[in-house]
Amino acid sequence: xxxxxxxxxxxxxxxxxxxxxxxxxxxxxxxxxxxxxxxxxxxxxxxxxxxxxxxxxxxxxxxxxxxxxxxxxxxxxxxxxxxxxxxxxxxxxxxxxxxxxxxxxxxxxxxxxxxxxxxxxxxxxxxxxxxxxxxxxxxxxxxxxxxxxxxxxxxx
Amino acid sequence: xxxxxxxxxxxxxxxxxxxxxxxxxxxxxxxxxxxxxxxxxxxxxxxxxxxxxxxxxxxxxxxxxxxxxxxxxxxxxxxxxxxxxxxxxxxxxxxxxxxxxxxxxxxxxxxxxxxxxxxxxxxxxxxxxxxxxxxxxxxxxxxxxxxxxxxxxxxx
Numbered sequence: 169x170x171x172x173x174x175x176x177x178x179x180x181x182x183x184x185x186x187x188x189x190x191x192x193x194x195x196x197x198x199x200x201x202x203x204x205x206x207x208x209x210x211x212x213x214x215x216x217x218x219x220x221x222x223x224x225x226x227x228x229x230x231x232x233x234x235x236x237x238x239x240x241x242x243x244x245x246x247x248x249x250x251x252x253x254x255x256x257x258x259x260x261x262x263x264x265x266x267x268x269x270x271x272x273x274x275x276x277x278x279x280x281x282x283x284x285x286x287x288x289x290x291x292x293x294x295x296x297x298x299x300x301x302x303x304x305x306x307x308x309x310x311x312x313x314x315x316x317x318x319x320x321x322x323x324x
Numbered sequence: 325x326x327x328x329x330x331x332x333x334x335x336x337x338x339x340x341x342x343x344x345x346x347x348x349x350x351x352x353x354x355x356x357x358x359x360x361x362x363x364x365x366x367x368x369x370x371x372x373x374x375x376x377x378x379x380x381x382x383x384x385x386x387x388x389x390x391x392x393x394x395x396x397x398x399x400x401x402x403x404x405x406x407x408x409x410x411x412x413x414x415x416x417x418x419x420x421x422x423x424x425x426x427x428x429x430x431x432x433x434x435x436x437x438x439x440x441x442x443x444x445x446x447x448x449x450x451x452x453x454x455x456x457x458x459x460x461x462x463x464x465x466x467x468x469x470x471x472x473x474x475x476x477x478x479x480x
Contacts, residue, residue, distance in 0.1 A: 175460050182467045186474055193471040213478040216393045218416040219380050228373055237372045247464045249456070252445070253412025258454060259441045260374040260409060266456035269464030278468035279479060285415045289408070289445055298414060300405070300422035304331050308403045308425030311338045312434035315349040318342055322369040323435060 170267055174199050174245040179269060181209040181222065182247035190214040192280060196226035197245045198263070205242060206230025222246065223254035227261045237324055239263050248275050251282040252289060260324070326423055330355050330401040335425060337365040337378065338403035346370040348436060352382035353401045354419070361398060362386025378402065379410035383417045393480055395419050404431050407438040408445060416480070 174197045181195025191210035198206040208225025212218055223246055230239055240262040244250075248270040250258060258266060276283040293300045315321060330353045337351025347366035354362040364381025368374055379402055386395055396418040404426040406414060414422060432439040449456045471477060 170457065170459060172459065176463070179460065179464050179467060182464065183470070186467070186470055186477075189474075189476055189478070191478075192480070193467045212393055212416075212480050216387050216391060217384055218387065218393045218395075218418075218480065219375070219383055219413050221416075224375050224380075227375055231372050231374065235372060237368055237374045239374075247467065249458075251412055251416075253409050253416060255445070256407055256409025256412060256441055257375050259437065259444065260368075260377075260407075262374075263454060266454060268456060268458055269460040270468060271458060271461065274461070274465050274468055278472055281415065285412055286445070288415065289411070289442070298419060298422060300424060301326065302405075302424055302427060303326065303328065304335065304425040305427065305430070307332070308335050308338065309430050311335060311342070311349045311403065312426060312430055314339070314342055316434055318345075320345055321342075322345065322347075324348070324368050324374065 171199070171202065174204065175267060175269060177204075177207075178245045178247045181207060185209050188214070191220065193247070193278075194222040195247045196222040198226050198230040198239065198242050199245065200234075200239075200242045205233055219253070221251065221254050223250050224257055227257055227263075231261070237261075243267065248272075249282070251275075251280075252285050327355070327358065330360065331403075331423060331425060333360075333363075334378075334401045334403045337363060341365050344370070347376065349403070349434075350378040351403045352378040354382050354386040354395065354398050355401065356390075356395075356398045361389055375409065377407065377410050379406050380413055383413055383419075387417070393417075399423065404428075405438070407431075407436075408441050
């Protein structure tokens with residue numbers, strides 16, 4: 169159930185990025201059963217890490233705190249609608265609900281590429297601004313076959 | 325320009341995941357001017373980190389090695405088409421070209437959700453398997469306005 173306390177905390181963390189000049193103004197809190205289990209703010213420029221968006225930092229923090237790679241009983245409060253990278257991360261972490269404040273269009277107005285990257289998903293490989301080519305498919309699929317047969321494998 | 329040596333190395337790294345039981349069978353090499361500058365393999369289950377896909381690990385590694393948050397003169401060789409999270413990360417890192425071996429459909433056959441998550445992007449908030457709700461938009465947008473006025477801000 170939505171609890172505005174956590175959203176205000178996420179927004180407070182987004183302001184923290186400005187105060188620390190850590191990265192873009194984005195903050196996140198992850199909650200399980202009404203208790204905060206992880207948090208993060210954007211640290212892209214301060215850490216030289218383009219993947220250090222608030223959601224990624226918070227998911228890593230919550231997983232570390234809970235000693236798991238699955239947050240399926242958790243909710244995420246984020247000061248802005250997740251970008252495609254963070255949206256994907258939320259799916260892989262199996263988070264059950266997303267609460268967001270600003271959205272991709274607000275982020276776009278503030279100079280961020282969230283909306284642009286979302287649009288790139290709808291284009292075919294050769295029409296995207298970052299082109300992609302496929303090579304050596306069979307060799308890579310062979311490794312997938314080995315994985316499928318692996319008795320000790322841990323699914324995620 | 326495509327160099328098969330790096331693709332074979334990425335595939336070798338994907339097999340390494342199986343040998344080490346580190347995570348799913350995915351490997352990545354990042355290259356600048358014909359020289360490897362970063363690498364990674366999937367460490368989701370061994371590190372309890374759902375964001376530790378090969379691409380994310382390799383991007384963080386290359387950024388650390390090159391002391392930058394921008395890889396705009398680099399190419400990425402990945403043993404499998406990037407999932408939405410990693411695709412987003414590649415955009416944020418400004419990598420200029422993607423070479424991949426297996427694709428999202430091969431990954432799906434091996435039990436991974438890449439293809440499923442791609443399909444979720446096309447659905448509206450309330451039709452997705454992870455629902456999202458918007459709250460407190462104005463308060464978050466206020467922080468974006470502060471960011472836009474910030475003289476010392478570092479754009480990325």
